[in-house]
Amino acid sequence: MSAEISTPARSVGASGQSSLQDFLRRLFGSQEGVLFLIVAVLWLYLMSRSDVFFTQRNIGVMLSQVSMIAITGFGMTMLMIAREVDLSVGSMQAFAGVTAMQALNESHSLIVGLLAALAVGAIVGAINAGATLGLKISSFIVTLAMMQIVRGLAYTSTNAAVQNEHKLASFKKVFNGAFIENPVRIPNPVLTMVIIFIIFGLILSRTTFGRSIYAIGGNPEAAALSGIPVNRIKAICFIITGMLAALSAFMLIARMNSGQNNAGFGFELQVIGSVLLGGASLAGGKGTLVGTLLAAVLLGTVNNGIVLLGYNSNWQTAVVGLMILTAVFLDTMRRRMTGQS
């Protein structure tokens, strides 16, 4: 039975609280607010424990690593709001990576290499969408299979790694360079992350497409009956996720200076963990890019801290699991408190 507690009538928009109270309530009341506080506290702690932590170089490197998780995570957030998931993004790091490196070696053109990666991402995303929506199989199963298939394709296209044979000067700058140097140096991956964050953040919050994604995840039948093309929008989300994962893969090969067929193991869990901890739910209908970004930064900070404070770096793997568990726990608690089934 549902609780029948009616909300007392108040005029729309009236608020008796001061803006500071309102601000604090929203800060602590939202997943994003809580994450922000945790990240802030952690940063202050690491600043006090390590001289290296808050240097331009360390923060730059850390955020560059975070950017790969976050960029793929932005696509995954949209997909998970729409109540779907893509487990193949980890294998994509390998397959899109080796394909892009081969294209670079053939063409000696950065653009061709990038386009090759994006094409692989779009195709795999389209296949995920087709199998999930066309055959009406759960995307969890479809992309679990694709995760293996794509990994297999990466193995068959190269034995171990595709080495950099094009020696393009601009290639390594994709990851290490910085288009903006002043007043602070913003490494290219971080700049890319910020641009994609802004673009997709606006799409989610300010366009009919974004609104439709939330509606589809919240109630697919209601969305369809309101004239929203559910399958088309879900398909676009799959393709966007595939392409953003491929973009991450392109950064990864620039960082490693080679395309490796075993790249990205466990990457899908880092991404999904960040999205969940960022406030999305497996049940769909909610989640924000800010949440995903903060969760990815939190993951990056913890990993960075583990290294800086001299702990065994294998803990980094366990942290991801802990993050997913925490995220699901928080989600369940919140649902219980608001009385949702």
Next chain:
Amino acid sequence: MATTTSAPLLTLAGIRKEFPGVVALAGVNFELLPGEVHALVGENGAGKSTMIKIISGLYRPDAGEMAVGGEVAEFRSPADSIARRIKVVYQELDLVPDMSVAENVFLGGYPKTPRGLVDWAALNSRTESLLAELGLDIDPGTPVGELRVAEQQLVEIARALSQQAQIVIMDEPTSALSPGEVDRLFAVIEQLQQRGVGIIYVSHKLDEIFRIADRVTVFRDGQLVTTTPIAETSIQQLVTWMVGRELSDLYPKSPAVIGEPLLRVSNVSGPGIYDLSLTVHAGEVVGIFGLMGAGINSVGRVIFGASPRTAGQVTLAGQEVGAGSPGDAMEKGLALLTENRKEDGLVLPLSVKNNMTLASLRKFATFGWLWPRQEIKESADYVNRLSIKTPSLRQQVRFLSGGNQQKVLMARWMMRDPKVLLLTEPTRGIDVGSKAEIYRLIDEMAHRGLGILFMSTEIPEILGIADRILVMREGRIVAAFGRNEATQERLVAAAASDLNDAIVEAG
């Protein structure tokens, strides 16, 4: 009948319950006598559900005392309440569908053989005799999932008997029953009364209450307004108490100005409906009445394209509406309000505003870019126009009461300025105040020249608002009446002459 001389089965004295920001019950005094049917009425959120949850041990009161059979009762959990022989028959029945009737009736307390095994023979024979006492002819071995909802409900009541319940609480027990099934339920309730069982009966259907209740208690905004013998009050009086003001006319009906034909449905078939033909004119309210399962719930879905159309043609203002495409139907000027608010209407995690504008997003956007100010302005207009009770436009729609949620959905479709509105049971499960509001809106829209096709299983509202009434049985239109020739008897006679229901009514 109630014997007023006997001691009460249940007494509530000064029961109070608060939730953050809301006083759900403000010091309620209540009494249930043996053999009495005591009805609880009130709008959604008035406090009925909270009181039932306190009696059944789901909530603990903040203040006040409760006594069962004269002894003080402090329930910490539903188990405590069951131990004091209180049984709640909920709207969503808690039976195990894969288990047999007998297994369900004695769930948790099976008769045992001396060796400690389940005594199946005793289980079945005792169930059989319980069912016979209730006048039911159901095989105890049937899996409950195969029974109709009405029969499942009676199994729940048999379970109450097996637990020797002294107090039975029924929450909207007739919401899914046909008239014949309601009669049978009422016969069973009379049986319970004769055994001295006290029954608390919650319902939005006031005519039912006058059929079976001995006394009625009215709630409003957490306050107990009054308790009175049913013989000393009237429907009009109850409604006034419930809404706190006089509802002069539940069914406002302006004289219809019938215009051009708008919606033409020709020989349409689809899941559950066969060879449906009808016309809705501008300014006209056409009602389709049918019993549960008669197919009225499919009519809107098939016309709108939410369910497949296997044959026939639909045109709106002369334009053909494609089959199976809600998008096309909307484009041509159709709107559909379905009967399942939560399943396929509301997007629960989204705000009031975002639920309202969901079907008209394009109106608020240029090339897909939304202009929030227009959205907010128009949503606020509708909140005021439909007097929707919500703290803000940003409030998640899940926290609104049923009536207000339904108004949000009405706003969603009104915002599109449709030519014809298809409404399937738009007032199911909502309080009388919101019902009146929705009837008023329907009348207002018809007056503005919209065509309305209104599907309902409830006769009074069909009679109250329709200009023309079609009756559906087994997926086919079997009768048509003008507003002045339709009566309750005629509609029931036309709708219920199917075999199943005739048997139920004879039995």
